[in-house]
Amino acid sequence: MGEEVKVFGFWASPYSHRVELALSLKGVPYEYIEEDILKNKSDLLLKYNPIHKKVPVFLHKGKPIVESIVILEYIEETWKANPILPQNLYDKAIDRFWIKFIDDKCLPAIRKATFSPENERETAVEEACECLRTLESALNGKRFFGGDAIGMVDIAANFLTIWLRTIQEATGLEVLSVEKFPDLFKWTDDFISCSVVKESLPPTDKLLSFVKASLSQ
Missing domain, CATH: 1.20.1050.10 (Glutathione S-transferase Yfyf (Class Pi); Chain A, domain 2)
Structure with a gap:
């Protein structure tokens, strides 16, 4: 499953860092793709996030998810090990x-x-x-x-x-x-x-x- 996970991010963004940290805490391997969000956003970023045109973009099995908190919720529900939300x-x-x-x-x-x-x-x-x-x-x-x-x-x-x-x-x-x-x-x-x-x-x-x-x- 790991090779099916990609994160489009920006090195200075605390929002894309949220996603990377959640994946690391859960031990989920992923491919990180650095975006030049200031000068040259990639065609893939614009394709996967056409509304906001920003990072992070989370790709799982080819399907994009955007907005960092929405992504965190998805990660929590998909990979049950090492939960980051209470069970209660x-x-x-x-x-x-x-x-x-x-x-x-x-x-x-x-x-x-x-x-x-x-x-x-x-x-x-x-x-x-x-x-x-x-x-x-x-x-x-x-x-x-x-x-x-x-x-x-x-x-x-x-x-x-x-x-x-x-x-x-x-x-x-x-x-x-x-x-x-x-x-x-x-x-x-x-x-x-x-x-x-x-x-x-x-x-x-x-x-x-x-x-x-x-x-x-």
Whole structure:
């Protein structure tokens, strides 16, 4: 089954990294296809994702699936080993709530804080911090959102690790820090220290150069 799995991604994308990480955690072999999403999207990418024209695209037995969380759900349901969602239906629903909160509230608030004009930045940063306070409460003393092991909520929150740290370094913005959010910051350290995560993270110096170049455009 492994040779039938392909991932079209971009090295700096936390969204395609979500898919790669889920496959690695489940031990599913796959072929990775790097896309030049900034300058030269491939004909295959445009064919498989004609609506959004972006990564990740997940190909299984020739059939494409798009949108990272939809792909994660498909992976979870197709490969049962090493589950990334709880088996209990209530706990599964709660995890899905937090995943939606991350994508619908947290990430847009952080993007707004990053790109807001100077006169609006203080308010935008506070809004982002309020989202992070709410998300931190979901940890509730656990090492990971999934408990003792990385689960789908952790995977969905991957942007809050090296991507957000790199943005903060490039901009001087401070949203997530050990002083403001000790539990959430510790989670970021624990997450990126896991060998399966560490192996697939983009190089920090390369990511910093990419972020600085993106912000200057």
